[in-house]
Each structure stands twice: as C-alpha cells, then as structure tokens.
Amino acid sequence: MKLATLLRRAALPALLSATAWLAPMAHAETITMASTTSTEQSGLFSHLLPAFKKATGTDIKVVAQGTGQALDMARRGDADVLFVHDQAAEEKFVAEGYSKKRYPVMYNDFVLIGPADDPAGVKGDDIVAALSKLAQQNASFISRGDKSGTHAAELRFWKSAGVDDMGKGYKACGCGMGPALNMASSTGAYVLSDRGTWLSFKNPGNLKILVEGDKRLFNQYGVMVVNPEKFPHVKAKEAQQFVDWVTSPAGQDTIASYKVNGQQLFFPNADK
Template identity: 65%
Template sequence: MPTSTLNRRLFTALTLTAALATATALPAGAHAQDKSIVVASTTSTEQSGLFDHLLPAFTKATGIAVRVVAQGTGQALETGRRGDADALFVHDTPSETKFVADGFADARHDVMYNDFVVVGPKSDPAGIKGGKDSVAALKAIAAKGAPFASRGDDSGTHKAELRLWKDAGVEVKSGAGWYKETGSGMGPTLNTAAAMNAYALTDRGTWLNFKNRGDLEIVVEGDKRLFNQYGVMAVSPAKHPHVKAAEAKQFVDWLISPAGQETIAGYKINGEQLFFPNAGK
C-alpha cells in the first residue's frame, strides 16, 4: 500500500476517534443542539455549594446547560442590563424591583430565603455574642472600634450591611482603621475576617460551607432584619433581542416549580438546610 494512502487512512481513523471522544464528553442533549444559558448570580449561591447541587438537576430535566457568572448582586444586575446574561438569580429585592420597572425583565419571582448572621472572634471584643439585635451589635462594634470586614462590592450582602449601619446611625468608610472593605466576594471576605479576627456580616449558606473559620463563630443571629430573600428574573428580549429568552424562561419556571423548590430544599450541609424555598408564597 502506498505511504500516502496509509497516512490518509491513519489520519481519518485518528480524526474519527477524536470526534467520538469529544461527542462522548458532551453533556446529554448537546449533540442535537447547544442549549445553554448564562446566569448572572451572587457569590453566595455559588460559594454555598447550592449550584453544584441545583444545576445538574435542572440540566437533567431540561437539557439546558447553565454557565454561572458569580458576582455581587449589583454587578450581576449590571451584567443583565448590558444583556450579557440571559437570567439573574440575586438577592436584593429593591434593586430587582427597579430592574423590572426599568424594563430589563418582565417579572421577578421569589425563589428562596435564608438569613444573614454576624460572625466574629470568640474573644468578642465588642461584647455582642448571643445577641439578636443586629443594629445594636453594629453600634457596639463601632463604639469599640473593633475590626470589621465588609465586602464593599455593592453585593446584596453589602447592601444589607449598609442598611444596618444606617439604622445604627454609624457612617462607615474604608480607611477608618477598624473598618476594612475587601471589594471581593463572601468567601474571600470571610478569609480576611478570619485573618484579622474581625467581625463580618455573611449569609448563612456561605458560612456553613466555609472551612477556613479560624477563631470566628456566629455571634448574632435571629434578627428579623437579617432576613435574606432571593429572586430570579429572565432578561427581557425587548431590551436585548439576542438573549435566549425561551431557555431563560425554562430556568425561571423550573426554579419556582415543585421540582425546583424540592431540589433547593434538599440541599443540606451536615444535615442543616441552607435555603428555604418560598416561590409563590
């Protein structure tokens, strides 16, 4: 057999083998068409581990793959305003309501909730451990000048923290010595708090999945002002015709369906449920 013919056959065999390997590696349903969406979401849904639990169930049910862009809620909303995401899964209801009012989504839906907690060093220099009044706790932290690590990133958690400082009558700004803005997500901010032996406000889901706690523990919880609601929206094709509106609607509809709500409720760490579904309630 001529060398050129042998080489062509060898090349064809190698090409077919590579194609079969690639096809095998693709997710179910990807062979017929590439069904996928981009979801801009909070760092808490990712760093708590929820998406690792939730998204495979959604993809199995619908054949739609999800790529998550994990940002602070403020950044996620801006991503949606630019049309760089098909759906949003975030947690600052006033900002989400404005997003709908501005025409960037047709509707917003409650999906689930959990709560924020104040964590701090076991030595508790501000003397707030065991309290349930988050505003009084922040007043005490400021009065003592005890270290406090803030996300400082316009996230839902940061917005909630700023509302609490406002209620406490305390004006905060980075560079005050005791108050440090990290400009980063919840996990890195908790790492900073652990390194500084500082107080911080965190969502409970991220805290339960956080391993590098150092000397930190929950010091304040149970205040109704620490309620943390999550919402979901599909970006409007009227604003951005290129978005995958049909697939985004499937994502929203599945999350608020009994199947999606049961999947959310089923996510636990050490037997403790992290998020509580409340769509339509």
C-alpha cells in the same frame, strides 16, 4: 475484499451510533446566569444546576459576582437570567424595563460572625445594636464593599443604627463572601455573611456566629429573565424554562434537599 475495507465496514455501525448519541449533546443550549457569590460559594449551584440540566437538557454558565455587579451585567445585555438577593434593587431593575417580572425563589438569613471571645460584646439577636458597639469601639470589621446583596444589607443596618463613621477598624475588601470570610478568619475581625456561605466555609478559625435571629436579617432571593425586547439576543425561552423549573415543586424540592453537615442552607418560598 481487502482486510482494511472489511474493518472499515465493521466499524461503521458503531461510529454512526456514537455520532447519533453525541448529536443531542452538541446542540445542547447554554444560557448565561448572572448571580451572587453566595449561591455558588455555598455549593448550591453544584447541587441545583445538574438537576435542571437532567430535567431539561439545558446548560447554565454562571457568572458569580456581587448582586449589584450582576444587575449591571444584565443591564448590558450580557446575561439571560438573574439569580440575586437585593429585593429593592431587583424591583428597580424590573421597573426600568430590564425584566418583565421578578420571581421569589428562596430565602435564608444573614448572620454576624466574629471572634469566639467577642471582644466587642455584640453577641445577641439585635444587629443594629451590635453594629453600634462595633463602631464605638473601632472594632475590626471586614465589609464586602462590592455592591453585593450582602453589602447592601450591611449598609441598611449601619443606616438603621444611625452610624456614619464605622470606626477605624472598618475595611472594605471589594471581594466575594468567601474571601471576606477568609480575611476575617485570618485577622480576627467581625463580618456580615449569609448563613449558607458561612455553613459551607472551610476555614472558620476562631470565628463563630454571634448575632442571629433578628427579623431584619431575613435574606430573600429572586430570579428574573432579562427582557428580550431590550436585548433580542437574550435566550428568553430557555431562561424562562429555568425560572419555571426552579420555582416549580421539582426545583423547590431540589433547593430544600441541599444540606451541609446535615443543615439546610436555603429555604424555598416561590409560592409566597
């Protein structure tokens, strides 16, 4: 028998073994998640999604954008599952029939960030009073301006403050939380942020938390499966699998275990 034939026969078992090992990976399901930038830019998904894949074998492709944009994406049928943080908008999404149920999953809070010397004198625990001062003094303020959950919360706070004119220092960047924080850091401006993204932010410069602790700053996150009755191509089974896992003790413990510099960024509350 020729040497080449012997070598081919010797290699065949190893080749078949490798092929058998790769086959499950080749058929691994991938679902698309539309989510807010805070869950990705805070590093949570880098911690959470590998644990989900290990438990289920399912991959998740994340499209991170403002909550409003994420909801619009799902309304077009371009996502299988949503992970966002604007409860009023989420409940409207369900009422419109784009999802059958909204599930609470975790929370953190918003904080007002600004220059350490606080030239506008807003430091404290009252977000409405702080924004009133910023508007009156034409203080430099960076708004997400992107229909995100953070932007929606900011607009609620301005409304509660009775402010229609945010002042000459107000600038909307139409950008994610990370870029907004970078702009504030480079210009010495005030900015509203979710605490998770702030704690994981690498370029704080002279910025620090100035307003926190106001109960109005509570920031709830929810998950929803896009309704397959509206979009038959939606991978509803796998999407529901993610929802079930992330609201289960295993998923909730994984969220709670994510910390940056020893600080927990998100707090599970699916049982609420």
